[in-house]
Amino acid sequence: MPEPILKLNGLEAFYGDFQALYGIDLEVTEGEVLAIIGANGAGKTTLMRSISGLTQNQPSMVQYLGNDIGALRADEVAARGIALVPEGRQLFPSLSVEENLIIGGQIGRKGPWSLEAVYKLFPILQERRHQQSTSLSGGQQQMVAIGRALMANPDLILFDEISLGLAPIIIKDIYDALPGIIGEGMSALIVEQDITKALSVSQRFYCLQEGRVSLEGASATVARGDISRAYFGVE
Amino acid sequence: MEWVNAIVQGTLLGGLYALFAAGLSLIFGVMRLVNIAHGDLIVLGAYLGLSVTTILGLHPLLALIVVVPAMAGIGYVLQRGILNQTLGKDILPPLLVTFGLSVIIQNALLETYSADPQKMNAGALETASVSLGGLSLGVLPVMTFAIAVVVIALLQWVFYRTALGRAFRATSDNQEIAQLMGLNRRHIFGLAMALALAVTAIAGIMLGIRTSFDPSIGGGRLIFGFEAVIIGGLGNLWGTLAGGVILGVAQTIGAKIDPGWQLLAGHLTFLVILAIKPNGLFPRINE
Numbered sequence: 001m002p003e004p005i006l007k008l009n010g011l012e013a014f015y016g017d018f019q020a021l022y023g024i025d026l027e028v029t030e031g032e033v034l035a036i037i038g039a040n041g042a043g044k045t046t047l048m049r050s051i052s053g054l055t056q057n058q059p060s061m062v063q064y065l066g067n068d069i070g071a072l073r074a075d076e077v078a079a080r081g082i083a084l085v086p087e088g089r090q091l092f093p094s095l096s097v098e099e100n101l102i103i104g105g106q107i108g109r110k111g112p113w114s115l116e117a118v119y120k121l122f123p124i125l126q127e128r129r130h131q132q133s134t135s136l137s138g139g140q141q142q143m144v145a146i147g148r149a150l151m152a153n154p155d156l157i158l159f160d161e162i163s164l165g166l167a168p169i170i171i172k173d174i175y176d177a178l179p180g181i182i183g184e185g186m187s188a189l190i191v192e193q194d195i196t197k198a199l200s201v202s203q204r205f206y207c208l209q210e211g212r213v214s215l216e217g218a219s220a221t222v223a224r225g226d227i228s229r230a231y232f233g234v235e
Numbered sequence: 236m237e238w239v240n241a242i243v244q245g246t247l248l249g250g251l252y253a254l255f256a257a258g259l260s261l262i263f264g265v266m267r268l269v270n271i272a273h274g275d276l277i278v279l280g281a282y283l284g285l286s287v288t289t290i291l292g293l294h295p296l297l298a299l300i301v302v303v304p305a306m307a308g309i310g311y312v313l314q315r316g317i318l319n320q321t322l323g324k325d326i327l328p329p330l331l332v333t334f335g336l337s338v339i340i341q342n343a344l345l346e347t348y349s350a351d352p353q354k355m356n357a358g359a360l361e362t363a364s365v366s367l368g369g370l371s372l373g374v375l376p377v378m379t380f381a382i383a384v385v386v387i388a389l390l391q392w393v394f395y396r397t398a399l400g401r402a403f404r405a406t407s408d409n410q411e412i413a414q415l416m417g418l419n420r421r422h423i424f425g426l427a428m429a430l431a432l433a434v435t436a437i438a439g440i441m442l443g444i445r446t447s448f449d450p451s452i453g454g455g456r457l458i459f460g461f462e463a464v465i466i467g468g469l470g471n472l473w474g475t476l477a478g479g480v481i482l483g484v485a486q487t488i489g490a491k492i493d494p495g496w497q498l499l500a501g502h503l504t505f506l507v508i509l510a511i512k513p514n515g516l517f518p519r520i521n522e
Binding site for chain 2: 052053054073074075078079083084086090092093094095099102103104106107148152
């Protein structure tokens with residue numbers, strides 16, 4: 001079993017007085033694709049925010065490559081090689097498509113991803129590269145958001161609800177492209193409400209329910225009934 | 236011809252107002268900070284210029300070489316040390332803190348330089364003029380206007396053509412996501428304030444060559460700067476230049492009608508534009 005690159009040790013997260021996560025333990029090994037599933041409000045996005053440094057935690061609650069990163073700022077976490085494709089895409093409206101990609105790469109980490117590589121993956125973006133990012137369709141914006149994260153040449157990439165608000169045909173395109181993206185030795189954490197999609201691209205999954213891990217296992221062999229119970233919390 | 240003269244002189248005066256306003260516009264554009272101390276920082280720039288010219292015996296324009304980097308340094312430290320702590324969802328803390336800063340700067344200048352009006356000596360430049368088709372143009376106002384155009388063109392270039400400008404725009408768009416790109420917003424804001432105060436240094440020195448100044452005049456410069464920014468439209472640097480020119484022309488035309496009307500005419504023009512187009516004439520930021 002390869003070494004875990006990301007390790008969560010009893011991660012707890014709060015929004016003011018509201019506790020969103022209760023002691024999450026989780027591991028991602030090198031090159032692994034992990035799915036996080038769960039209903040709305042289960043704590044999936046909070047989990048992403050905690051890992052990426054947008055929400056600060058106790059230092060040892062998030063360990064990356066053996067180092068405590070729980071208390072680091074998001075820009076410090078990014079510099080260590082974790083990139084997030086945020087929910088709702090969140091492109092920079094003042095920047096052109098190409099500028100959005102360039103700013104993703106300004107961290108200066110070495111690796112296979114460059115403007116050329118992203119344009120090769122999503123040729124439509126090269127055609128639209130001088131347009132304002134907000135003028136693109138939802139699916140194209142999602143491509144920019146993914147490309148922007150890849151430009152940082154991360155070792156671990158987090159996808160937060162990448163199919164949200166997109167047409168099924170676009171979702172299929174993006175999921176078809178995923179293996180080519182993650183295939184470069186990168187590890188990935190995929191947060192998704194569409195359970196079938198999430199399980200189809202991942203090796204293992206964790207199901208969250210009300211801030212706790214309600215089920216974890218191998219994506220290929222899990223029984224649907226178990227997931228339903230873990231997902232909705234009904235017997 | 237007298238009216239043409241008033242319009243031309245007002246346009247040139249607008250260059251100075253645009254210099255007052257450019258720093259304000261930049262700061263608001265990048266971090267939504269309304270800097271009440273901006274006028275006093277302009278005056279601080281003028282006094283630093285005065286000290287450099289008297290101590291080193293330099294021409295005021297050469298003093299820019301010292302004062303511009305000094306003000307930029309002050310800007311970075313000010314932002315990292317104090318102003319970053321005030322930024323958040325609430326817009327009140329930065330207003331209060333910069334208001335306090337304004338009081339502190341005024342009193343520090345009063346202690347250091349006294350309340351006596353001062354002026355920088357720029358020698359022949361102050362009175363030199365050129366004749367152009369029946370108009371007599373002061374070399375200094377023409378130079379100020381040219382500097383304003385160059386400064387705004389440079390800021391525009393930085394904003395839209397450089398990595399720093401890209402970082403400014405990204406951070407302005409969405410601070411959290413910019414952090415995810417590895418941009419430390421505290422540092423980016425520090426750089427924005429440094430750039431703004433570098434421009435403020437130029438504004439202060441051009442002001443100090445043109446007229447006499449004392450520690451209390453910051454408030455008035457702040458108002459002119461604000462009016463130029465609002466008239467031109469928030470976030471649009473060329474609009475800020477246009478705003479400065481409109482304000483300058485309104486003032487000189489007002490003064491032409493009756494010398495007592497100079498400031499009033501400027502304020503009234505501002506109010507009318509605000510009433511008709513609350514977002515300014517050329518807004519770029521849609522709130």
